[in-house]
Amino acid sequence: MLVSCELCGTKYRVDPKRLHKDKVKARCSRCGHTFVVRRPEEPEPDDFDPSLMAEEETRPSEHEDEEQHDADAAIPVTRPAPQVLRPFTPRERSASKRGILFAVLTIVLLAVAAATYYLYSKGLILQEKDKVEPSAVTSTGMPQVTIDPDIRAYFLENMSAGQIFVVEGKAVNESGGPVSFVLVEGKLYTTEKQPAQIQKAYCGNIMSREELMRLDMTQIQNVMMNREGKDLSNVHIPSMGKVPFMIVFYNLPELSLLSDYSVEVTNALAEK
Structure with missing residues (x-):
């Protein structure tokens, strides 16, 4: 799936299987901005156990380092081209x-x-x-x-x-x-x-x-x-x-x- 940095617009391709929660924090490798990546909604499996979800929600952030690694390892797809601004001088x-x-x-x-x-x-x-x-x-x-x-x-x-x-x-x-x-x-x-x-x-x-x-x-x-x-x-x-x-x-x-x-x-x- 594709996600975008909210600040600079840089896009990244992320594997949903590597997301261990419904939403994780990611840091843009271009501008350093931290944004939230949400796991796409999927139909619940037949053997879904609510107790496992509760346990996952109450468990300490043991995957924090791995989530950060996922965001940092994301592959940028497109980046806005840098623009150079200069004052307009009619007589130049x-x-x-x-x-x-x-x-x-x-x-x-x-x-x-x-x-x-x-x-x-x-x-x-x-x-x-x-x-x-x-x-x-x-x-x-x-x-x-x-x-x-x-x-x-x-x-x-x-x-x-x-x-x-x-x-x-x-x-x-x-x-x-x-x-x-x-x-x-x-x-x-x-x-x-x-x-x-x-x-x-x-x-x-x-x-x-x-x-x-x-x-x-x-x-x-x-x-x-x-x-x-x-x-x-x-x-x-x-x-x-x-x-x-x-x-x-x-x-x-x-x-x-x-x-x-x-x-x-x-x-x-x-x-x-």
């Missing part, structure tokens, strides 16, 4: 393509920024602007603050928002005096060179990768919009001084539609 199939795309974009942007910085340092660009505005103040009256070409960008998985895109860098105060409250703006562009997403952040607000993955986006947004920066790092930045920034993009569009990103300074306050 194109993760490698996204990584390659943004790695190439980052390298290109860094190369362009490095070339621009080199040309500027050699006086080959912005010469006319420097002559017109020797005080390093833009036409809008904002002090001259630029983006250092050493920029990093990477993806992270946030616990509440899913995938986020982080851009890190430094702003450089190229004006003649101290400045405060430097605000930067990052943009993601589509393959058609149109802005797909815009995000602003004040300089001086840097978060660890653990915080970026753990905090919800409201908390991250509040950190980015701290005007003075962490420990007042965005206040009284000296001439040629640098202050770090971090821009976090979330609710990302389909990455196959994106081709580039940029960062620029949109506001700064000159101190008198």
Whole structure:
């Protein structure tokens, strides 16, 4: 006859003749669960003696070891196939393509920024602007603050928002005096060179990768919009001084539609 483990469903073939009682305890050799095996009902023989049954019921469990041996020696017929569970990640199939795309974009942007910085340092660009505005103040009256070409960008998985895109860098105060409250703006562009997403952040607000993955986006947004920066790092930045920034993009569009990103300074306050 066939019996099944109640816990894991493993089936065993057991010889009813080896069962010495109407029901015995058996242990599953696969999961260790103990279950009851009942002897199939059979018609009583003509010479059935009720006194023998009573004696059998009141006799101590002298067959306990043998019953355990019967269960352990049972031959498994079928076992459920083990299943390996893994979390579903909708973007997993194109993760490698996204990584390659943004790695190439980052390298290109860094190369362009490095070339621009080199040309500027050699006086080959912005010469006319420097002559017109020797005080390093833009036409809008904002002090001259630029983006250092050493920029990093990477993806992270946030616990509440899913995938986020982080851009890190430094702003450089190229004006003649101290400045405060430097605000930067990052943009993601589509393959058609149109802005797909815009995000602003004040300089001086840097978060660890653990915080970026753990905090919800409201908390991250509040950190980015701290005007003075962490420990007042965005206040009284000296001439040629640098202050770090971090821009976090979330609710990302389909990455196959994106081709580039940029960062620029949109506001700064000159101190008198």
